[in-house]
Structures are given as C-alpha cells and as structure tokens.
Amino acid sequence: MDFAGAYSIDHLKFLLEGFGLTLYMAVIAIICSFIIGAVIAIIRYAKVPVISQILAVIVEIIRNLPLLLLIFFTYLALPDIGIKFNPIPAAIIALTIFEAAMLSEIIRSGLNSIDKGQIEAARSSGLNYIQTLWHIILPQALRRMVPPIVSQFISLLKDTSLAVVVSVPELLHSGQIIYGQKQAYLVPILLLIVMMYFVVNYALSILSRRLEVKNT
Amino acid sequence: MIVFSQVNKFYGDFQVLKDINLTINKGEVVVVIGPSGSGKSTLLRCINHLESISNGTLTVNEVSVSDKKTDINKLRKEIGMVFQHFHLYPHKTVLQNITLAPMKVLGQSDEEAKKIAMKYLEKVGIAEKANALPSQLSGGQQQRVAIARGLAMNPEIMLFDEPTSALDPEMIGEVLDVMKALAHEGMTMVVVTHEMGFAREVADRIVFMDQGQILEEAIPAEFYAEPKEERAKLFLSRILNH
Ligand SMILES: Nc1ncnc2c1ncn2[C@@H]1O[C@H](COP(=O)(O)OP(=O)(O)OP(=O)(O)O)[C@@H](O)[C@H]1O
Ligand SMILES: [Mg+2]
Numbered sequence: 001m002d003f004a005g006a007y008s009i010d011h012l013k014f015l016l017e018g019f020g021l022t023l024y025m026a027v028i029a030i031i032c033s034f035i036i037g038a039v040i041a042i043i044r045y046a047k048v049p050v051i052s053q054i055l056a057v058i059v060e061i062i063r064n065l066p067l068l069l070l071i072f073f074t075y076l077a078l079p080d081i082g083i084k085f086n087p088i089p090a091a092i093i094a095l096t097i098f099e100a101a102m103l104s105e106i107i108r109s110g111l112n113s114i115d116k117g118q119i120e121a122a123r124s125s126g127l128n129y130i131q132t133l134w135h136i137i138l139p140q141a142l143r144r145m146v147p148p149i150v151s152q153f154i155s156l157l158k159d160t161s162l163a164v165v166v167s168v169p170e171l172l173h174s175g176q177i178i179y180g181q182k183q184a185y186l187v188p189i190l191l192l193i194v195m196m197y198f199v200v201n202y203a204l205s206i207l208s209r210r211l212e213v214k215n216t
Numbered sequence: 217m218i219v220f221s222q223v224n225k226f227y228g229d230f231q232v233l234k235d236i237n238l239t240i241n242k243g244e245v246v247v248v249i250g251p252s253g254s255g256k257s258t259l260l261r262c263i264n265h266l267e268s269i270s271n272g273t274l275t276v277n278e279v280s281v282s283d284k285k286t287d288i289n290k291l292r293k294e295i296g297m298v299f300q301h302f303h304l305y306p307h308k309t310v311l312q313n314i315t316l317a318p319m320k321v322l323g324q325s326d327e328e329a330k331k332i333a334m335k336y337l338e339k340v341g342i343a344e345k346a347n348a349l350p351s352q353l354s355g356g357q358q359q360r361v362a363i364a365r366g367l368a369m370n371p372e373i374m375l376f377d378e379p380t381s382a383l384d385p386e387m388i389g390e391v392l393d394v395m396k397a398l399a400h401e402g403m404t405m406v407v408v409t410h411e412m413g414f415a416r417e418v419a420d421r422i423v424f425m426d427q428g429q430i431l432e433e434a435i436p437a438e439f440y441a442e443p444k445e446e447r448a449k450l451f452l453s454r455i456l457n458h
Contacts, residue, residue, distance in 0.1 A: 115303070120299070121303035122305075124266060124292055124297040125321065125365070126321035136305055140306065
C-alpha cells in the first residue's frame with residue numbers, strides 16, 4: 001500500500017473533481033426529482049381522474065426496476081429511437097426519474113397521514129382545495145416527511161456511483177483511473193472515497209435529525 | 217334560513233338520511249339528539265356540504281347546497297363549524313388558526329384579521345393564549361379556540377357536532393358557557409349534543425333522530441318532560457340512567 005503516492009496533490013485534485021461531479025449530479029437530480037415527485041404525489045393525492053391512474057402505473061414500474069437498468073436504458077437504448085444524451089445528462093435523467101418515483105411515494109404517504117379532520121376544518125371555513133393543500137396539508141406533511149426524504153437523498157448521492165457504468169467521470173470513476181495505474185493505490189484511494197461519501201452523507205443525516213428535533 | 221325538504225342520503229345501499237324535512241329559522245337554536253349512528257353528524261355535515269345529499273332539496277339562505285352551480289366556498293363563509301375533536305391546525309399558533317380563513321377567504325389584512333381574532337379570543341376567554349400552539353392548550357381551551365375560529369368569519373350560522381363529547385367533565389362547562397352566550401346573542405345554531413342542561417336552557421327546539429329519520433320535533437320543556445315517541449322515551453331513559 002502506497003499512501004503517500006496515492007495521496008499526491010494531482011491525485012487528490014483529480015478525485016475532488018470527480019467528487020464535484022458526483023455532487024453536481026446529485027444536487028441537480030435531488031432538485032428535479034423532488035419537484036417532479038411532489039407534483040406526482042399531489043396529483044395522486046388529489047385523485048385527479050385518469051392522470052393519477054396513469055402516474056400510479058408508471059411509478060410502480062419505475063420503482064421496481066433496478067436503477068442500473070434505467071441508466072443503461074437512457075444512455076444506450078434511447079439513441080436507438082433517436083434520443084441521444086451524453087453520459088452525464090443521461091445519468092442525471094435516469095437518477096431523476098428513479099428518485100422522483102421513490103420520492104413521490106414518500107410524499108404521498110406523508111400527505112395521506114394527515115388527519116382528514118384537518119381538511120374538513122379548512123374546507124368548512126371556506127378555503128378552497130388548493131388553499132387547504134398549501135396552508136394546512138403540505139406544511140404538516142412536509143414536517144413528517146423530512147427524515148424519509150433525507151434518507152432518500154442520501155441513497156441518491158450513493159446511487160450516483162452507478163453512473164460509472166456509462167463512464168461518467170464521477171468520484172468512483174476517477175478513483176478507478178488512479179488505482180488502475182498501480183495496485184498499491186487501490187486501498188488508500190478506496191478508503192478516501194469511502195471517507196468522502198461518508199462525510200457528506202453523515203452531514204445530511206445530522207441535518208435531518210436537527211430538522212426533526214426542531215419540528216417536535 | 218336552512219330548509220331540508222324530502223332529503224335522502226345513501227352510502228351505497230345504506231340509507232343514512234330518510235325523508236328529512238326540517239326548517240331552521242334565523243336566530244333559532246336547534247339541538248339534535250339521537251342514538252349513535254342515527255345520522256346526526258351526517259345531517260349537520262350536509263348543511264355545509266361536507267357531505268352531499270342524494271336527493272331532495274336543501275337550501276341555506278335560499279341557495280341550493282347541492283346545486284352544482286352554487287359557489288360552495290361562498291356559502292361556507294356564512295356557516296361556521298365546530299367539531300368533536302376540534303381540528304385546530306397544529307402547526308399554527310392560536311392566532312394564526314383564527315386569522316387564516318378571514319385573510320385567505322375574506323381578504324382581510326393581517327392587521328385587521330388579528331384585531332378581530334383577538335376580539336373573539338377575549339370573548340371565549342383565552343386572549344392570553346394567542347401565541348400558544350394548540351398542543352399547549354387543554355381540551356376545553358382548544359375547543360374555545362375552535363369556536364373563536366368559526367366566529368371570526370362572522371358567519372350567520374354555527375354548526376356544532378358534539379362539541380363537548382371529547383372533553384374531560386370539568387371542561388365541558390367552559391365550552392357550554394361560550395355556546396350559551398352565543399345563543400343569547402341570537403346566533404343561528406344547530407347543535408348535536410346530549411348535554412341536556414344546555415338544551416333546556418337555550419334550545420328553541422329539540423330534533424330527535426333515529427335510523428336516519430327525524431322522529432320527533434318539540435320544544436325542550438315538552439320533549440324532556442314527556443317525549444311522544446316510544447323510541448325517544450327509551451333513548452332519554454338510557455342517557456339519563458347511564
Ligand atoms: N362514509 C361513510 N360510508 C358509509 N357509511 C357511513 C359513512 N359515514 C357514516 N356512515 C354511516 O352512516 C350512519 C350515520 O352516521 P352519523 O355519523 O351521521 O351518525 P351519528 O348520529 O352522528 O352517530 P354518532 O352519535 O356515533 O356520532 C352510521 O351508521 C355510519 O356508520
Ligand atoms: Mg356523529
């Protein structure tokens with residue numbers, strides 16, 4: 001094991017660049033999947049006819065597919081029907097679709113967990129459905145959803161490493177390139193990668209616990 | 217003001233309301249009693265369209281409640297409702313619970329809504345709790361906030377569905393006192409309650425329901441002295457001797 005050689009300035013820079021890309025993909029996918037997931041959840045919660053049934057089927061299918069397959073699909077299969085993406089957007093799109101399906105289920109069960117009496121109280125005071133959703137249901141549901149949503153974000157961050165299969169130069173991929181030069185780098189580099197994931201994910205879970213405590 | 221005529225309501229095959237004919241005039245206090253499952257809550261909830269009727273006509277201020285063209289949110293501005301389990305918004309303070317609808321539905325300014333909310337909080341005797349969260353209040357206090365929340369919309373009608381049933385006995389009085397004061401001020405009230413003291417003191421009429429039907433309507437003195445219907449007698453003896 002060659003720690004000194006593995007942790008050279010150039011290698012560290014290279015790894016950090018990979019990690020930057022990992023975080024970049026995660027942040028974009030988190031933002032997009034949260035918005036899409038919330039919209040799907042609200043449409044299904046409000047039981048909008050037809051659309052909500054269609055969404056239910058799509059969500060079920062996506063949730064039951066391996067994410068890896070979805071990444072292959074967007075990168076390798078879609079070009080066959082004329083839709084072509086570079087590896088990075090392809091991976092981000094696959095991640096977003098997958099996480100949106102997962103998040104929509106979390107958000108929907110959060111919405112469903114709010115007592116129907118809250119809706120009745122709000123509606124009977126003259127608030128319309130949208131106002132009730134916005135002022136009464138969503139704020140209460142969001143508080144309950146923080147822990148499962150954050151743990152979904154954590155698994156999303158980890159799942160970005162799957163993009164390695166379509167050669168996205170994210171953290172794991174950068175690591176592979178470095179320890180591909182020399183076997184002695186393998187353990188030090190993998191340890192460092194573990195640390196990087198751990199630090200960010202651990203920070204997220206602490207944040208989640210903070211938010212939880214604040215809400216109770 | 218509220219007129220049920222030949223109203224029926226079904227849940228699938230099950231008929232919850234049967235041939236309901238009932239007129240409630242402005243300023244009247246009507247107490248609805250009857251055994252569990254007799255349809256009291258359903259009757260009340262039809263008035264503000266939390267439930268829809270299956271057939272017949274139901275009008276509030278001459279406006280049909282079941283008509284698709286009726287702006288139901290507009291109608292609901294005139295009808296306050298108080299529930300057995302309060303249903304205060306747990307994430308909002310007492311003051312915010314009360315000001316929400318006046319601001320969003322009536323378009324009152326923040327300042328105006330707060331002023332009115334404080335007026336009603338004083339009226340129900342808990343102005344000092346304005347900035348507390350509902351979870352920090354006793355059941356009786358929460359129910360009084362719920363009443364203030366209904367009143368802040370300045371409604372013409374107030375509906376109460378067993379407002380004291382979920383309360384510890386020592387808190388029932390404080391809620392009934394608020395309701396009595398409201399009745400004396402001339403509010404039109406429809407109240408589902410088994411509190412006989414309240415009914416005797418302020419009700420203009422008792423409506424006795426059983427199995428989805430109105431079996432008897434009478435003034436309280438007569439009803440409690442001697443109900444005409446056999447089932448009403450049975451019911452009264454049961455609630456008196458429990
Ligand atoms: N959504 C529903 N679907 C089917 N049946 C219902 C529904 N809501 C109420 N019911 C039935 O309708 C009947 C009348 O209910 P309602 O709540 O109006 O009775 P209630 O007189 O208020 O009784 P309680 O004193 O227990 O509150 C009951 O038998 C109840 O089981
Ligand atoms: Mg009831």
